[in-house]
Amino acid sequence: xxxxxxxxxxxxxxxxxxxxxxxxxxxxxxxxxxxxxxxxxxxxxxxxxxxxxxxxxxxxxxxxxxxxxxxxxxxxxxxxxxxxxxxxxxxxxxxxxxxxxxxxxxxxxxxxxxxxxxxxxxxxxxxxxxxxxxxxxxxxxxxxxxxxxxxxxxxxxxxxxxxxxxxxxxxxxxxxxxxxxxxxxxxx
Numbered sequence: 742x743x744x745x746x747x748x749x750x751x752x753x754x755x756x757x758x759x760x761x762x763x764x765x766x767x768x769x770x771x772x773x774x775x776x777x778x779x780x781x782x783x784x785x786x787x788x789x790x791x792x793x794x795x796x797x798x799x800x801x802x803x804x805x806x807x808x809x810x811x812x813x814x815x816x817x818x819x820x821x822x823x824x825x826x827x828x829x830x831x832x833x834x835x836x837x838x839x840x841x842x843x844x845x846x847x848x849x850x851x852x853x854x855x856x857x858x859x860x861x862x863x864x865x866x867x868x869x870x871x872x873x874x875x876x877x878x879x880x881x882x883x884x885x886x887x888x889x890x891x892x893x894x895x896x897x898x899x900x901x902x903x904x905x906x907x908x909x910x911x912x913x914x915x916x917x918x919x920x921x922x923x924x925x926x927x928x929x
Contacts, residue, residue: 749915750926751848756780760923762849764913770795773849781846784810784876788846798857799824800842800871809876816878818842826871826880833880836871843870843883848916848923851897855914860889893917 747764758779765772773792779785788807794800803818819827824840826833841853850870858866865888872883888896895908909918917925 747913747915748928749849749911751916751919751923752926753779753922754924755922759926760847760849762915764852764915769793770801771798773852775847775849777846779846781875786810786846786876788814790844790847792842792844792849794853798853799840800853803842803844803873805873805878809878814878816873818873818880820871828880833871836880836882839869839871839882841868841870841885843872843885844875845873846875848919851895851908851910851916851919852914854885854887855895855910858887860887860895862889862891864889 748762750759750761752759756779760775760777762773762775765774771794775790777788786807786809788805791804793802800820802820805816807814817829824838826836826839842850844850854866854868860866865886867886870883870885872881874881883899884901885897885899890896890907893910895910897906897908898904906919908916911917916923
């Protein structure tokens with residue numbers, strides 16, 4: 742991966758919303774720094790995040806700040822080497838052992854398993870992600886699977902196949918098209 746920042750912006754398709762992220766590589770691993778503006782279930786939010794991963798794309802820390810319905814919010818999520826999770830200092834045993842974070846409000850977190858597994862055509866991987874739900878912003882386990890369907894294509898499934906999507910990603914693994922939900926905005 743290049744040491745130069747990689748940027749991506751998305752437009753939300755099913756509800757009002759947009760997101761911008763910068764992916765940085767550093768000595769400690771990778772950092773995703775982004776801003777999300779959205780309205781979901783009638784609730785408007787402005788969210789700023791910094792998601793840090795190690796060199797193997799294991800989630801290590803998320804700092805999430807912003808506003809939900811005009812009220813300030815702040816969440817600090819930390820993960821240790823044994824995959825124990827803490828949210829604002831409180832241990833989260835329901836997601837112990839999870840490696841990946843799935844932020845329900847963002848397509849950026851699909852990058853983590855895409856990069857970590859590095860699947861070849863026809864290969865498949867199952868995982869359980871720590872799902873940061875929206876708007877509650879609490880953690881729950883979310884079983885998922887990824888299947889590589891093409892050079893930059895992945896079939897994503899969650900909730901035992903109740904939700905599926907055919908994802909197209911860029912050269913870094915960031916989503917270009919999440920049908921019905923998010924589409925990358927072309928770079929100018």
